[in-house]
Amino acid sequence: MALALLMLLTFVATMASGMVVLMLVDRSRRVRRARLVRQGSGHRAATQQVLQKLEKARSGDALRQRRTGLVALLEDRLRLAGLDLWPGAALALIALLAGVFLALAWLSGLVPPLLAAPAALMMGWMMFNILLDGLRARRIRQFNDALPDALNIFSRGLRSGQTVPGALGVVAQHARGVTREEFAHCHDELKGGVALIDALSALSRRIGSPEAHFITVATALQTETGGNLAETLDNLAELLRERRKLRKKAAALSAETRVSAFILSSLPFVIAAILFLMNPGYLIPLAVDPRGQIMTAAGVLCLGLGIYSMYKLARIEA
Numbered sequence: 646m647a648l649a650l651l652m653l654l655t656f657v658a659t660m661a662s663g664m665v666v667l668m669l670v671d672r673s674r675r676v677r678r679a680r681l682v683r684q685g686s687g688h689r690a691a692t693q694q695v696l697q698k699l700e701k702a703r704s705g706d707a708l709r710q711r712r713t714g715l716v717a718l719l720e721d722r723l724r725l726a727g728l729d730l731w732p733g734a735a736l737a738l739i740a741l742l743a744g745v746f747l748a749l750a751w752l753s754g755l756v757p758p759l760l761a762a763p764a765a766l767m768m769g770w771m772m773f774n775i776l777l778d779g780l781r782a783r784r785i786r787q788f789n790d791a792l793p794d795a796l797n798i799f800s801r802g803l804r805s806g807q808t809v810p811g812a813l814g815v816v817a818q819h820a821r822g823v824t825r826e827e828f829a830h831c832h833d834e835l836k837g838g839v840a841l842i843d844a845l846s847a848l849s850r851r852i853g854s855p856e857a858h859f860i861t862v863a864t865a866l867q868t869e870t871g872g873n874l875a876e877t878l879d880n881l882a883e884l885l886r887e888r889r890k891l892r893k894k895a896a897a898l899s900a901e902t903r904v905s906a907f908i909l910s911s912l913p914f915v916i917a918a919i920l921f922l923m924n925p926g927y928l929i930p931l932a933v934d935p936r937g938q939i940m941t942a943a944g945v946l947c948l949g950l951g952i953y954s955m956y957k958l959a960r961i962e963a
Contacts, residue, residue: 715732716732719732719735719736720732722735722774722777723735723777724851725777725781725784725851725852725853726777726778726780726781726784727780727781727784727823728777728780735773738773739769739770739773740769741769742768742769742772742773743765743766743768743769743770744765744769745769746764746765746768746769747761747762747765750764750765781853784823784852785852785853785854787822787823787824788822788823788824788827788852788854788856788857789854789856789885789889790889791820791821791822791823791824791825792824792856792857792860792882792885793882793883793885793886793889794820794882795816795820795824795828796860796878796879796881796882796885797878797879797882798812798815798816798819798820799812799813799815799816799828799878800812800874800875800876800878800879800882801875802815802816803874803875803878804875809835809841809874810832810835810836813828813831813832813835814832816828816832817829817832823852827848827851827852828848830847830848830851831844831845831847831848834847841864842861842864842865845860845861845864845865846861846865848861849861856885856888859881860881863877863881864877864878902958903956906952906955906956909955910951910952910955910956913948
């Protein structure tokens with residue numbers, strides 16, 4: 646009875662955490678979209694038209710993902726992380742990680758047999774997503790660092806009299822890293838007859854960063870309303886440089902808070918490890934006794950929510 650109650654509580658906690666994360670992600674997306682609309686208030690009609698086009702393209706991708714389910718989710722995650730892997734290989738990697746955690750749980754004997762397999766599968770999925778999040782963050786950081794210089798090269802190519810595909814080809818030759826690959830892909834799409842807005846929208850979806858989406862909207866507005874595209878690109882490059890400076894300043898000011906959050910979040914695990922080394926039998930009831938298992942699940946849930954809250958409050962988005 647106690648084991649069934651523990652499994653029910655674990656399921657409810659997992660579902661609640663997933664709902665909270667989805668609500669936060671949806672709220673962040675809505676805030677960013679509203680910010681983009683406010684920035685383009687001088688061209689409200691054109692802004693609405695461009696955003697509708699971008700939303701249609703995004704909804705088309707969402708429908709394609711919805712048709713294929715888990716495979717599309719894995720493909721999207723791998724694409725954002727910059728990994729050229731088949732979804733089956735990703736599932737095999739998740740199974741391998743789950744097998745490692747299952748072996749550790751079986752050898753330690755601290756996890757009940759009925760909970761070992763679901764817990765190992767959940768841990769494998771979590772570790773795989775943490776790995777993809779780290780790779781995606783590194784990819785976005787590399788793209789954002791090289792983006793202002795790439796936009797300046799793009800604008801200089803336009804000022805010299807080259808066409809948009811020709812200027813993108815110059816960017817693809819002189820940019821570095823992820824930025825070079827993405828603009829080379831846009832250059833190939835433009836040579837294939839794809840419109841500039843569609844090519845930049847595809848770039849924004851591949852990168853998934855606010856900077857890429859902002860460039861897509863600004864360039865699309867400039868294309869719809871007319872004007873000097875080179876000057877717009879120069880202004881965007883300067884804006885992105887100022888944004889990067891502001892982000893670095895915010896990171897420096899919040900360094901003490903982030904270090905404190907790291908120390909406070911690691912302290913319970915360090916103390917538990919020390920107690921286990923000094924007196925292994927002291928913590929055994931928390932893993933063997935049903936009441937201890939419920940207390941452990943509740944404690945881990947509260948600790949996870951506390952750590953998430955600390956890091957969410959310590960994170961400053963420029």
